[in-house]
Amino acid sequence: MEFGPHLILALLEGLVQASVLMLTALGLSLVFGVMRVVNVAHGEFFMLGAVLAHVVAGWFGAHPALGFIAALLLAPPLVALAALAFDRTVLHRLGHDPERTIVATIGLLYVIQQLTLMTFGPEARPVTAPFNHRIAIPWIETTAAGLSFYFPWGLSTTSYKLFVVVAAFAASAGVWLMMARGRVGLVLRATQLDRETAQAFAIPVHQVYGFVFALGAGLAALGAVLVVPIRQAHYLMGGDPLLLSFIVVIIGGLGSLRGTVWAALLIGMSDGIVSVFFSPTLAKILATLLVALVLVYRPGGLFGAKPA
């Protein structure tokens, strides 16, 4: 394939990854923005979503479409509930102290990951997409006869991938609307801005925290359910989403939803491109160093305001 079509392919793949990353990173961003804690186990909630999707879809064996819908409806809420339980029993007792929370969520990461290994096993397991039609993409070429379309072999996407992009954008828009307009969003934002004064205005901050932690996990799981028919469920699949979500949230600006969205698109697309054209390991090295240097030199991220 020539460079042009190859680039288009990379961009399309990047768009799919970027939209899922946007959803996943929004979850992490909400948790950091409202609760001011870093959830290192965020990637494991993502993985749980994928694993549960496989399990639920398995109940519907012969009907992949039904199985997928069931997974979509069941997996994220289940993961959210697990997260809520952890917040109530552990994080609440730690007073949501930032350093202690990081250590506790590191512990949670290993507990979830290893329990999954013990029950689900070390192999990657697939989930069938509910629909999957190949869609060829045209490419323009100048010939002696002027501009003409043709369909380069290999330049295609699938209807399911397009669905993923649409669904992820829709879900993200839903989160955005909730935060910007809804009553829930108002309460969340007040808690984020001034926790003590929020309490003086009848906001049950600890319940809000539980809700946000659960919502963050649920969004990660939702992203995973959407992407698992394309990838596969595997107990170690949480590492990359965690790293990428971290990068997005830090570069986009801690606590800024708008920054998260832009950074997710930027990083998702470039990660896709760099991985396709260069080595994935090199891409990751650059990404991790970028996060570290951004934190060192611009603690507020590239878009966020300087923290108080």
Added chain:
Amino acid sequence: MSRALVLHLGLIAVLFAAAFLLPAYHHGNLARIMVLAVYAMGYNILFGYAGLLSLGHAMFFAAGMYGMGLTVRYWDWPMILALPFGTLAAAALALLVAVLALRTAGVAFMIVTLMFSQAGFLVILYFNPITRGDEGFVIPQAARRLAGLDLSDPMNRYLAALVLFSVVLLACHRLVLSRLGRVLVAIRENEERARLLGYDVWAHKLGAVVLSGSVAGAAGAAYGALFGSVGASFAEVPFSILPLLYVLAGGAGTVIGPFVGTAFMFYLRDLAGTVTDAHMLVAGAALIALTLFARRGLMGLVRARWAGWLP
């Protein structure tokens, strides 16, 4: 002689006696525990005393291990040169990381160290031809000689580990009592006040990171030399979490705590290993339990309840 010194010398004496009394299985374990305890003691200098929580110490351990391993493998260096070189490599890395990371604090510091460590791990994988990537490489027995002794022999290995352990244990003991140690504690307790009292906080923190990284590197170099293998897994995230776990369990901010924590968690995970492959499960669960219920760790609890003199 102070009670603390008696305790520490006593521990060394007990470990020395154990060299001749322990059955082979525990003999080997204890040698490993002692080297890992050195790693934990290095970590403790930064976490327990200076109050800085690093999530990337594996990069220092690995720098020491690869510094030693690569010079032996490619340049045929003798251990007497390779071991210090590994330590120095770790010290240099610690200096570089400190200069950058100390511009941040708290949670940001944790993430920055985690990121640098991850980058280090990926770099090792990237230069696969040289480092042999994930599988790592073996240090041939012929190279594992120090002062005429064959380090692959279990007794020599144990005693060499004991020597390293004793040196670091007693050095930490001295550090805690020294002015540097007290300034570090002051910085941990109240950084602003320490600055107002005229201490150069940044320089002290830098020193703590470099010292901590060097000790971790020495442990890495020793581990490679004594147990004969060098691998990228020692640069991965779980290996950065382990010293945190050991120190929390044993008691952060105590001299003997890291050893106690390492021994305890090593055997706990060993036991769990008989039941399941998921060896980090115990580590994860222990981390949660420790943060919730036992932040002071075993020796911290001892110090609070009975032995206020414990350094």
Added chain:
Amino acid sequence: MMLELRDIDAGYGTVQVLRGLSLQLAAGEVLCLLGRNGAGKTTLMKTILGLADRRAGSIRLDGVEIGTMPAYRIPRLGVGYVPQGRRLFGEMTVAENLRIGQLAGDGDEATRNSALAMFPRLEERLGQRADTLSGGEQQMLAMARALCLGPRVLLLDEPTEGLQPSMIALIRDAASALAAGGVAVLLVEQRVEAVLEIADRVAFLENGRLALDTTPDALRADESLVHRYVGV
């Protein structure tokens, strides 16, 4: 008695600020609380709201014990708070800040409208971000926000700090009007003259307890009292 504190020991963590403090406030009464910095005035307000550590004593709101309640339950019982330094939700609009007040109480549209009627200038700025308002407007918003929950008790912590005289008069008149309408007003101030006009009682906080509970007239008669307790 709308608000009654009895033998309150309170503080933050290991630091004790209030010692055996007792205080009463009736509906429609304006009690002005004076005292040096660090005497415990803000701590007292936070203790009523459940935002400080109360170690002993009881707090009754219209007969109901609120000392043991979690903080977020208390505003709903009718306690409005205008914090020192206003503590607005800066990045939210004026309308959103008011809405938070409404959500905290029974707050219906009527309550909100009467709050806005008291501070008409806010009506023009509903869509503006709170942190873009002037000092006086921010103070008005802080009060309006508290009023939106329909309080029976209003806690005002240094509301005239940093304001011009015209603003001070506005705030003062608003507090007075509220009291006339039956709200119990607890007003903490540094500057005595600002509030003497509207206060029914004046109390001095010293060493964590009420050292003196008297009337504005008595204060005017003996100026040395003010020097003694506030040390101007």
